Amino acid sequence: MKRILIHITVIAVFALTINSPVLAATSAPVTGSVLPDIKLTAPVKTDIRNYLGLSRGDFFKIQQIKTKVIIIEILSMYCPHCQGSAHKVNELYRLIENNPALKDKIKLIGIAAGNSSYETEIYRKTYDVPFPLFEDGDFYIHKVLGEVRTPYYIGIRIDDGVPLVFYSKLGGFERADEFLELMLQLSGLKLK
Amino acid sequence: MKKISYFNVLSGIIMIFFFTSISYGLSDVFKENIYYPKNLKPTDSVLKVKVGDRAPDFTLPAVFVEKISLSQYRGKKNVVISFVPAAWTPVCSDQWPGYGIVKDIFDKNDGILLGITVDNIPTLFAWTNQMGKLWFPILSDFWPHGKVADSYGILRSDGITERALFIIDKKGIIRYIDVHDINKRPRLESIVKELEKLN
Incomplete structure (x- = not known):
């Protein structure tokens, strides 16, 4: 009985520690489905917390971001395509932020797959990324x-x-304005 | 007793899944051209050098440059040698492109990076062309096959190299060795930390 309790505790602690569902998905999220439960470490910087509309807490779920639409970029500092298209994603962010009708309704975040916090920071600095990036080192x-x-x-x-x-x-986009238009169209976001 | 076995198995499966499965954050730049090997034995060779030794010198052909010798950097640069096992494989394809954006860190620490595999020059040319413009030389240890890798003791029994890093100071002395699990990419910060120690 003692061994059972130890095993249950180990599994529970592990599952909680990783901040994600225990089982991995076998395919990418499908259009029309609910995004798998993802927890991210809450940013320390106030301006990033404000951008995401987060209050207190060490972790947050994607759906807790205070907005109607979220665009997630899965990237890596080791990815040549990500490097090459970083300026376009930055432009996408600015198109949203510079439009009063959009800035509170659409938020952009990046998740750096397999990148440590150090590597994620290198990517952010190199490409002057203005939107929040989250490391996913493991x-x-x-x-x-x-x-x-x-x-x-x-x-x-x-x-x-x-x-x-x-x-x-999968894959980047040619023009930020066209991609934004596509996001507005597919999300059905009403601007008024 | 049956319940104990059940939990043993369950926890075992979960632990094995998270700690041993290979993950790739592979770039779309390589499209469908990557060959996916099975999970390989983490290391499969015996080092022939150690920290404090003089690094074995070598001269190898390079992509875009006729030949490069380790000794040409003596007294000038700290040298980071990155051996990767093979072109057109997932983890290797997801390693050097990251080094391609940190030239400033190497410059700041009087460092140069040499990338080496046992592939031939045409293969390395085609493969590294997908990575954008790399600032560091890519060397071919193709012929005699893996001679340099073998002199460092990182040639595996199947003819590819370990995923290994050697940091050599300006005097030609080995200051850091990381023969990494071949299935995983080393963290960039481990290189930077060691390089900074030399300055």
């Missing part, structure tokens, strides 16, 4: 999201606190 989130290649984009609409996937696709 590939936990990456596994939950089906071990997609990079860069990969996931569009999420928050409906009554439920994160619904409206876009899930």
Whole structure:
């Protein structure tokens, strides 16, 4: 009995520690589905917390970001395509932030698959990334999201606190304005 | 007794899954051209050098440069040698592109990076072309096959090399060795930390 309790405790602690579902996904999130439960470490910097609309807490779930639509970029500092398209993603962020009708309704985050916090910071500094990046050094989130290649984009609409996937696709985009238009169209986001 | 076995098995499966499964954050840049080997034995060779030894010198052909010798950096640069097992494989393809954006860190620490595999020059040319413009030389230890890797003791029994890092100071002395699990990429910060110690 003692051994059983020890094993249960070990499994429970491990599952809680990794901040993600215990079982990994076998495929990428599918359009129309609910995004798997993902917990991220809450940023320390106040401006990033404010951008995400987060209050106190060490961790947060994607759907707790105070907005209607979230665009997630899965990237890596070791990914040439991510490096090459970083300026376009930055432009996407600025198009959203510079539009008063969009800035509170769409948020952009990056998850750095397999990158330590040091490596994630190198990427952020190198490309002057203005939106929040989260390290996923041990590939936990990456596994939950089906071990997609990079860069990969996931569009999420928050409906009554439920994160619904409206876009899930491998590869970058040619033009930030066209990609934003696509996100608006597919999310069904109403601007007024 | 049966319940104990059940939990043993369950926890075992979970632990094995998270601690031993291989993960790749592979870039879309390589499309469908990556060969996925099975999970390989983490290391499969015996080092022939140690920290404090003089690094075995070598001269190898390089992509875009005719030949490069280790000794040409003596008294000038701290040298980081990155051996990767093979071109067109997942972890290797997901390693050097990251080094491609940290030239400033190497410059700051009087460092140069040499990338080496046992692939031939045309293969290395085609493969590294997918990585963007790498600032560091890519050397071929193809012929005599793996001679340099063998002199350091990192040639595996199947003819590829370990995923290994050697840091050699300006005097030509080995200051750091990391023969890494071949299935995993070393953290960049481990290289930077060791390189900074030399300055």
